[in-house]
Amino acid sequence: MVDDTPPNELVRLWRLPTGARLGRPAGLDVEQVVRTAVQLADRDGLSGATLPKIAETLGVTPMSLYRHIGSKEELLxxxxxxxxxxxxxxxAPVDDWRPALREWACALWSIHRQRPWLTQLPISGPPSGPSAIGWMDAGLRALRPTGLDAGAKVGIVMVVSGYVRQADLLAQQLEQGRRATGLDEPETNRNYARHMARLVDPARFPDAAALFTSDLFESPPPTPDPTRDDFEFGxxxxxxxxxTTITRAGA
Known part of the structure; x- marks a missing residue:
């Protein structure tokens, strides 16, 4: 007989009720530990949400946290x-997949931009928490009118969410580079193009050379938020x- 009892980590992830445990500090539970960890990560980045710092903030010992979480990996x-x-x-109306899926992706992008440390979290498996399943459900619902099979829909949700994560990571790294130089994005782009125009040999790299001598990098960004422009272009x-996939599938 198959045992479908959720493991302890899923019990905690879904906040399922459990029996009282002896020795548990009064007023401390999974919710409070996780909320504190998120607040520290929002303030200091993921490196600021260590078990010792969480314990210090809560006024408990680090070892006592293991009464509420199984491991550091589970906490993440x-x-x-x-x-x-x-x-x-x-x-957007969910009978039109494209604006609905666009809305879904942009909402996920906004969350990642608000919490840069999310992209630093390891991906240890498929979606399993209530929020992650909620986002999966919403993405699948956006694709409902496409007529695609379940595998194709899941694949699309993975591709789009992966793009959001990678686009945010790239944006963060470029922003860090610009902060190191003290230049804004337009000035960084102009300097880059001018340096490359001097270094790139048209005989060896003809198309790249033509790019760097064009006015692309000299033009001002089309909107005040070029990072968002790049995200939406992709x-x-x-x-x-x-x-195209939907058309080929005859859906």
Whole structure:
């Protein structure tokens, strides 16, 4: 007989009721530990949410935290699910997959931009927490009118969410580089193009040389938020690819 009893880490992740345990500090539970960890990560980054710092903030010993979480790895999963939160209700009609999926991706992007440490969390398995399942459900619901099979829908949700994560990581790293130089993005781009134009040999790299001597890097960004522009450009390419997949499937 198959035992479908959820393991302890899923019990904690879903906040399922459990029996009282002797010796548990009064007023301390999984929710409080995770909430404190998220607050520390929001303030100091993921490196600031260590078990000793969490324990110090809560006024307990680090070892006492293990009465509420199984491991540091489990805590990261708990933090990610709590910090992502539930997906927003769709504003776009769900009978049109493209604006609904775009809305889904942009909402996820906004959360990642608000909490940069989310991209630093390891991916240890498929979605398993209530928030992660909520986002999966919303993504699948956006794709419901496509007529694609379950495997294709799950694949699309993974591709789009992976793009959001990677785009945010790239944006963070570029921002860190600009802060190190003290230049804004337009000035960074202009300097980059000018240096490359001097270094790149047109005989060896003809197309790259033409790019660096064009006016692309000299032009001002089309909006005050070029990072968002870059994200949406890539998202549109992915959505175009999904549309082609739907057409080929005859859905």
């Amino acid at each position: 999963v708990l933090m990610g699910d709590a910090a992502t939160g539930p997906p927003p209700d769709f504003l 998202l549109n390419i992915i959505l175009d690819g999904i549309a």
